[in-house]
Amino acid sequence: MPHPPFFSQLSWASLRRPTGFRARAVAVASLAARWVSFWIDRSTNMKQSLLLCAAAILITACGTPLYNGPNQATTVSDRHPISVDQQTMSLSVAIDPTSHGLSRGQLAEIDALVTAYRTRGHGPITVTAPTGTTSDLDAAETAANVRQALNNFGIDYRDIQGSSYRAGGRPETVIVSFTRYVATSSACGVYKGEFVSRMRNMPHPNFGCADRQNLAAMVADPRDLARMQTSDPMDGESAASPVSAAKSPENRVNETGFIDTIGREPVDAR
CATH class of the missing domain: 3.30.1330.60 (OmpA-like domain)
Structure with a gap:
């Protein structure tokens, strides 16, 4: 164990000298204060070292690839293209x-x-x-x-x-x-390592395969999966026609009354 530098000036031998009680108490207090100061400085250095190590670990983690094997692909589409x-x-x-x-x-x-x-x-x-x-x-x-x-x-x-x-x-x-x-x-039915992957909460080789098979079978035009279709420009006149028709006086109906009578044909009181 390293010793503080103040041992050259104050040691246990000085405490054994025949001095008064007050002088001996002052010496003990001074020795305790120096010990506390020494360990505080040492703990500060340890904290700085730990912070530097943590920063180095974080920087190393940033350079790690997202996955390191076919069973740890980022998405289902990568696993089952x-x-x-x-x-x-x-x-x-x-x-x-x-x-x-x-x-x-x-x-x-x-x-x-x-x-x-x-x-x-x-x-x-x-x-x-x-x-x-x-x-x-x-x-x-x-x-x-x-x-x-x-x-x-x-x-x-x-x-x-x-x-x-x-x-x-x-x-x-x-x-x-x-x-x-x-x-x-891709073909489904690969159950190798599925139980272990489920226990570890990790994706297994067969995860998401049925969903991709259904998408490939149900898509109306498979070319849309490789290249999306171009959309025609919106026709403003066609979009405004239903709004204009709804606002016309001929299509307005007096919708007042109770909730259960709205929309019904008026009943002749006679």
Whole structure:
């Protein structure tokens, strides 16, 4: 144990000298005061050292990453990302030289294709006809009938484009196709370490997976998950029309009376 520097001037030997009681009491009080002052100075230095250590720990903590593994991701979307990919949806329309026009079954299939295109389709609808065969005229006629059917079901001709392909011995069909987006989430059912994570109040690998699966399955247009749609500017005249109609004298009704009679038709007292 370190000794205070005043021991060189005041020691226990000085207390043993044959002096009076008052002098000896003064010496004891002086020794006690010096001891108290020494330990106060020492505790102040210890407090300063502790504050410096705490500041160093806080600075080190600021440089620590938010998570250090896949099971400690910051959000559920990081742990179970949803991938959005393009997919080509197509319909093959058989070429029948003996028939004139499309059959009812083919028209029903085209109608279903148009419904799917309006829901999730992006870009134009492509009508691809085979070339380099002996039935090029029949293929061109079938492609024209398909374009006419698409227009009858509500698709503008400007949204329909044509193309061709070399049949090369394959069955000769007219292919109607468009591009759509598909959302896919990570697979669920990973229960490894779930019990330990729950006991420690930490996220486990399967946490939030069902929610992400439902979002990927229920979203109307998966492309919105990758890129939001642009909104049209607000029409002020359309927004003001309901307000003007509500303020017109013709639509004002005298709503006075008891609570249970408001809104009812007036009853003729006669």
